[in-house]
Amino acid sequence: MESSIRLGRIAGIPIGIHYTWLFAFALVAWSLAVGFFPLNYPGWAPLTYWITGVVAALGLFACVLLHELSHSLVALARGHGVHSITLFIFGGVSNIAQESEEPADEFLISVVGPLTSFVLAAVFWGLVQLVPAGHSPLGALLAYLAVINLLLGAFNLLPGFPLDGGRVLRSIVWALTGSLRRATEVASYVGQGFGFLLIFWGVWQLLSGNFLGGLWIAFIGWFLNGAAETIRQQQVLRERLRGVRVAELMNPRPPIASPSLSVQDFVCTHVMREGHRAMLVEDEAGRLLGIVSITDAREVPQDNWATTPVGAIMTRMPLKTVAPDTDLADALQVLAENGLNQLPVLSDGRAVGLLTRADIMRYLQLREELNLRGAGGARSQVAAPGSGADRVAQGPAAAPPR
Numbered sequence: 363m364e365s366s367i368r369l370g371r372i373a374g375i376p377i378g379i380h381y382t383w384l385f386a387f388a389l390v391a392w393s394l395a396v397g398f399f400p401l402n403y404p405g406w407a408p409l410t411y412w413i414t415g416v417v418a419a420l421g422l423f424a425c426v427l428l429h430e431l432s433h434s435l436v437a438l439a440r441g442h443g444v445h446s447i448t449l450f451i452f453g454g455v456s457n458i459a460q461e462s463e464e465p466a467d468e469f470l471i472s473v474v475g476p477l478t479s480f481v482l483a484a485v486f487w488g489l490v491q492l493v494p495a496g497h498s499p500l501g502a503l504l505a506y507l508a509v510i511n512l513l514l515g516a517f518n519l520l521p522g523f524p525l526d527g528g529r530v531l532r533s534i535v536w537a538l539t540g541s542l543r544r545a546t547e548v549a550s551y552v553g554q555g556f557g558f559l560l561i562f563w564g565v566w567q568l569l570s571g572n573f574l575g576g577l578w579i580a581f582i583g584w585f586l587n588g589a590a591e592t593i594r595q596q597q598v599l600r601e602r603l604r605g606v607r608v609a610e611l612m613n614p615r616p617p618i619a620s621p622s623l624s625v626q627d628f629v630c631t632h633v634m635r636e637g638h639r640a641m642l643v644e645d646e647a648g649r650l651l652g653i654v655s656i657t658d659a660r661e662v663p664q665d666n667w668a669t670t671p672v673g674a675i676m677t678r679m680p681l682k683t684v685a686p687d688t689d690l691a692d693a694l695q696v697l698a699e700n701g702l703n704q705l706p707v708l709s710d711g712r713a714v715g716l717l718t719r720a721d722i723m724r725y726l727q728l729r730e731e732l733n734l735r736g737a738g739g740a741r742s743q744v745a746a747p748g749s750g751a752d753r754v755a756q757g758p759a760a761a762p763p764r
Contacts, residue, residue: 367379367380372431373435373438375446375447376445376446377446377448378446378447378448379449379450382450382451383423383451385451386450386452387420387423390419390422391412391415391416391419393574394415395412395415395416398506399411399415399502399506403497410499414499414502417503418503418507422507423449423454425479425482426449426453426514428482429454429475429476429518430447430455430456431447431456432475432478433458433471434456437458437471440467440471442458442460442471443459444456444457444458445457445459445699452582452585457699460692462533465533465536466533466537468529468532468536469534469537472527472529473526475518476514476518476526476527478515479511479514479518480512480515482507482511483507483512483515486505486508487508490508521552522553522554522556522557523552523593524553524589524590528549529549531548532545533545535549542597543597543598546597547594549590550590550594550597551590553590554586554591556583557584557586557587557588557590558587559583560579560580560586563576563583564576564577564581564583565580567579567580599694599726600695602726602729603722603726604689606689606690606725607686607687607690608685608686608715609686609707609715611717611722612707612716612721613717613718613721614714616642616715617632617642618643618644619632619642619644619672620643621643621671621676624667624670625662625670625672626668628654628659629659629667633659639655639656639704639718640656640703641653641655641672643673643676644713649712650679650712651676652676652678653706654672654676655677658672658676658677659675661675662675681706682696682700682702683705683706683708684696684705684706684707684708686709690722690725693705694722697719697722703718703719704717705717705718
């Protein structure tokens with residue numbers, strides 16, 4: 363997730379907070395300090411309510427982090443890569459490198475999160491029993507964390523995508539039908555149903571006078587509804603690209619630049635005149651050194667373009683790359699996860715092509731216009747109807763910059 367503040371690493375996994383987390387933290391701390399604790403534990407000093415509210419909010423998000431960490435650790439144990447864990451306004455998200463290949467993996471990775479929350483609820487409830495004064499700030503804090511973890515685990519077990527329960531449901535339907543696409547459709551539609559229910563409930567709360575609570579519930583429902591629909595569309599897209607190799611869409615004659623090429627020549631000649639958004643940078647022996655794009659050029663003051671070589675601003679090796687026989691769905695995932703617009707295609711360590719988002723979008727557009735289904739015999743004709751240079755030239759209109 364972009365716009366995050368890096369906090370550190372746990373078990374090698376980068377941990378960060380999205381800027382929306384700051385709003386969520388402030389809202390939770392405020393609601394606890396002025397609402398929950400004064401209502402349930404009267405008689406404390408005002409400062410005590412605020413200190414307890416802030417500590418409880420930090421404890422809540424620490425428990426969310428443990429919830430997400432459990433997902434990530436099981437994913438690592440099942441052979442998946444984990445890019446990061448990010449806390450944001452609705453809780454947390456584990457950025458796992460790839461989708462599960464087996465229903466069992468999906469089930470285990472998903473179910474461990476709610477189970478972790480239930481274990482935390484039991485631990486905090488046990489600690490409550492050890493506190494002599496149940497109405498003390500410490501007892502109140504432990505009781506709150508016990509209840510909130512119980513609710514967190516129960517809410518995440520609701521069988522609606524993209525909640526953990528929705529992923530559990532998808533793994534079960536996947537195992538029964540053998541179709542990931544069918545399972546994703548079922549789980550996402552159920553997820554949208556829960557989303558709409560939350561929206562209606564939130565609106566009802568708004569009309570009943572609970573403005574802040576109703577708005578929050580409706581906002582969560584809106585988020586779940588949109589996320590479920592997006593995931594379903596992504597799965598359909600992956601199905602359309604499955605079975606198509608990168609070699610069928612890549613530009614086999616990508617534009618090549620010398621590291622001594624000036625930024626001015628790159629922009630004026632290759633970008634503005636020829637329409638290339640990016641160029642591979644190679645030395646005289648043909649070894650790939652990096653890639654330069656218009657994003658890199660934008661970082662250089664225009665007055666310095668003539669004296670700045672692209673070798674000074676390029677993104678250097680190692681780069682995110684793919685092989686010619688990589689499945690196009692996997693290549694698109696690499697592009698999306700890393701926020702890239704193009705990928706060098708390497709074979710035996712040498713650049714043999716360049717794949718861009720524009721290539722993929724053009725392929726999908728042609729499939730739609732020709733009403734093609736599956737990745738059958740007509741695939742090759744659709745994948746490369748024109749020259750590679752023509753496809754790259756469409757980049758500025760078809761995809762955002764790297």
